[in-house]
Amino acid sequence: MDSAFWHSRWENKQIGFHSDSFNVHLEKFxxxxxxxxxxxxxxxxxxxxxxxxxxxxxxxxxxxxxxxEIAIQDFFSENNLDYKTYDEGAFRYYSSGDLTILHGNFFDISEQEIGQCTACYDRASLIALPREMRQRYVDKLKKFHKMASQQLLVTLEYDQSIKNGPPFSVSIDDVHALYTDTHTIKLSYETEIIDEMIGFQKAGVTSITERVFTIT
Ligand SMILES: C[S@@+](CC[C@H](N)C(=O)[O-])C[C@H]1O[C@@H](n2cnc3c(N)ncnc32)[C@H](O)[C@@H]1O
Known part of the structure; x- marks a missing residue:
C-alpha cells in the first residue's frame, strides 16, 4: 500500500474504517x-x-x-482541540497537551520521536498493510522493546480470495509468526462481525472474525 493510496482515501473521504465512537475492545481489554x-x-x-x-x-x-495531514487536521478541528505545530527531523509535530500526532511515515520513526512510549495500541494498523509489508512493520515496532511489549492488537480475518484488502486478513497463525519469537501472545477475545460489514457482504464474504490480542 503506497502513500498515494492513503492520501487519495482521505482526499475522497473513503474512510469507512473510521469510527465515531471509542473502540469497545480498547475500553474492555x-x-x-x-x-x-x-x-x-x-x-x-x-x-x-x-x-x-x-x-x-x-x-x-x-x-x-x-x-x-487531512486526517490530523480533521482530528483536531472535529474535536475542538487547539494545537501547535513544529517541524523536526522527518516529521511535522502536531501537539496539544499530552497528545502529539506526527505527520509523516511510520517507517521513518526513530527513538527520537517515540523513545518515551512504553505501550502500543494497534487497531486497523497492522491490518491496513499488505502481507509483504507486515514483517517490516512489526520489526520496526519491535525496535522499541518496552513499547512493543505492552500492546493491544485488534485484527480481522476473512476469506481474502473473495475480497482484497485493506483491511487485510490476518490470522492467528499470522500473529504468531510475527510475534512468537519475542513475545507472549494472548488471544483475549474473538467475535463474528459480518452482520456489521455491509461492504464485505456485498462482495460475497460470509464470515469475518474480529480478534483482540494482548502482546507482552
Ligand atoms: C485503516 S486506517 C486506520 C486508522 C486508525 N488506526 C483507526 O483505527 O481509525 C490506516 C491509516 O494508516 C495511515 N497510514 C498508512 N500507511 C502509513 C504509514 N506508512 N505511515 C503513517 N500512516 C500510515 C493511513 O493514512 C490511514 O489513516
Missing part, C-alpha cells in the same frame, strides 16, 4: 495490560481515531503517527 497511568502510548497509523481521546481521558500521554 486495555486494562488487562496494566499500563501505568501517565505512560506514553504509541498509536501507529492513527488516522483520526477517537481512541486517542479515550487514552488521554484514562490518564495516558499519546503519540500517534499518520501519513495524511
Amino acid at each position: 486495555w486494562k488487562s495490560l496494566s499500563v501505568a497511568k501517565g505512560a506514553t502510548v504509541f498509536v501507529p497509523l492513527c488516522g483520526k481515531t477517537l481512541d486517542m481521546l479515550w487514552l488521554l481521558k484514562e490518564g495516558y500521554k499519546v503519540i500517534g503517527v499518520e501519513l495524511s
Whole structure:
C-alpha cells in the first residue's frame, strides 16, 4: 500500500474504517495490560481515531503517527482541540497537551520521536498493510522493546480470495509468526462481525472474525 493510496482515501473521504465512537475492545481489554497511568502510548497509523481521546481521558500521554495531514487536521478541528505545530527531523509535530500526532511515515520513526512510549495500541494498523509489508512493520515496532511489549492488537480475518484488502486478513497463525519469537501472545477475545460489514457482504464474504490480542 503506497502513500498515494492513503492520501487519495482521505482526499475522497473513503474512510469507512473510521469510527465515531471509542473502540469497545480498547475500553474492555486495555486494562488487562496494566499500563501505568501517565505512560506514553504509541498509536501507529492513527488516522483520526477517537481512541486517542479515550487514552488521554484514562490518564495516558499519546503519540500517534499518520501519513495524511487531512486526517490530523480533521482530528483536531472535529474535536475542538487547539494545537501547535513544529517541524523536526522527518516529521511535522502536531501537539496539544499530552497528545502529539506526527505527520509523516511510520517507517521513518526513530527513538527520537517515540523513545518515551512504553505501550502500543494497534487497531486497523497492522491490518491496513499488505502481507509483504507486515514483517517490516512489526520489526520496526519491535525496535522499541518496552513499547512493543505492552500492546493491544485488534485484527480481522476473512476469506481474502473473495475480497482484497485493506483491511487485510490476518490470522492467528499470522500473529504468531510475527510475534512468537519475542513475545507472549494472548488471544483475549474473538467475535463474528459480518452482520456489521455491509461492504464485505456485498462482495460475497460470509464470515469475518474480529480478534483482540494482548502482546507482552
Ligand atoms: C485503516 S486506517 C486506520 C486508522 C486508525 N488506526 C483507526 O483505527 O481509525 C490506516 C491509516 O494508516 C495511515 N497510514 C498508512 N500507511 C502509513 C504509514 N506508512 N505511515 C503513517 N500512516 C500510515 C493511513 O493514512 C490511514 O489513516
